[in-house]
Amino acid sequence: MNSSPEDSLVVRDLKVSFQEKDGMLQVLENVCFSLHKNAFACLIGPSGSGKSTLLRTLAGLIPYESGSIEFPEIHGRKPRTGLVFQKANLMPWRTLAENIALPLELANTPREEIDQKVNEMVELTGLQGFETSWPHELSGGMAQRVAIARSLVQDPDILFLDEPFGSLDELTRERMSEELLRIWDEKRKTILMVTHSISEAVFLADRVLVLSGFPQGIVLDLPIDLPRPRDEHLRFISEFVQAAATLHEHLKI
Numbered sequence: 001m002n003s004s005p006e007d008s009l010v011v012r013d014l015k016v017s018f019q020e021k022d023g024m025l026q027v028l029e030n031v032c033f034s035l036h037k038n039a040f041a042c043l044i045g046p047s048g049s050g051k052s053t054l055l056r057t058l059a060g061l062i063p064y065e066s067g068s069i070e071f072p073e074i075h076g077r078k079p080r081t082g083l084v085f086q087k088a089n090l091m092p093w094r095t096l097a098e099n100i101a102l103p104l105e106l107a108n109t110p111r112e113e114i115d116q117k118v119n120e121m122v123e124l125t126g127l128q129g130f131e132t133s134w135p136h137e138l139s140g141g142m143a144q145r146v147a148i149a150r151s152l153v154q155d156p157d158i159l160f161l162d163e164p165f166g167s168l169d170e171l172t173r174e175r176m177s178e179e180l181l182r183i184w185d186e187k188r189k190t191i192l193m194v195t196h197s198i199s200e201a202v203f204l205a206d207r208v209l210v211l212s213g214f215p216q217g218i219v220l221d222l223p224i225d226l227p228r229p230r231d232e233h234l235r236f237i238s239e240f241v242q243a244a245a246t247l248h249e250h251l252k253i
């Protein structure tokens with residue numbers, strides 16, 4: 001696989017193993033794919049197939065054994081990456097605004113710039129009026145939006161999302177999906193998002209990657225050619241249903 005100037009991530013033959021008491025647990029092998037700049041890709045696969053491991057490896061939190069991960073430069077610099085975990089992991093002793101500000105404080109950003117960026121993120125994620133709320137006062141969906149805002153505040157070029165809506169009810173999930181599409185459209189990031197929901201993947205993504213357990217790697221890379229902007233009625237058209245059926249078939253392998 002050759003990288004092109006349009007790529008924002010190229011992964012080749014990635015292999016990841018964990019050291020266990022009685023030997024190595026091999027989790028990922030033969031993982032190859034690339035993402036175009038501004039792509040919205042979803043990653044699905046059975047539980048335990050290594051989706052979280054893949055995201056953490058791409059985000060630099062887990063070392064890999066062999067293969068390569070390449071982030072082509074954007075405007076002559078290395079792209080910034082952000083990772084949102086399944087659980088919001090907010091700091092309970094910090095207000096909503098202080099949680100969003102944390103990465104900027106750690107980077108010694110001047111106060112004025114922090115306030116301006118936090119305000120922008122609060123607006124983007126629709127959290128106005130809750131800036132001084134404490135994490136325990138927020139709903140699950142709001143806490144998740146704070147986690148997304150905290151990641152976006154560093155202006156990542158590539159955003160990795162690990163089941164960000166996993167703990168939400170169906171309708172909140174759908175609303176959050178639409179919100180995420182709006183943010184992606186406005187900010188033009190490259191997004192790779194893990195989800196267990198086939199319909200969520202088809203609704204959001206340009207492409208859906210199916211990860212099968214070791215040693216298979218990515219067993220399907222399905223383009224989703226539905227028009228944008230996407231709205232609710234798309235969920236019932238035949239192309240949508242067909243894509244969902246194809247993914248369903250490949251998940252059974």
Ligand SMILES: Nc1ncnc2c1ncn2[C@@H]1O[C@H](COP(=O)(O)OP(=O)(O)OP(=O)(O)O)[C@@H](O)[C@H]1O
Nearest residue numbers: 018019025027045046047048049050051052053054
């Ligand atoms: N830090 C770790 N140390 C040892 N083994 C690990 C570690 N993290 C994950 N694993 C193992 O790697 C395999 C893949 O785990 P991973 O969490 O990546 O799966 P997943 O596809 O995200 O599953 P789920 O859909 O349930 O979230 C599992 O067998 C898991 O036990």
Ligand SMILES: [Mg+2]
Nearest residue numbers: 051052053162
């Ligand atoms: Mg996982």
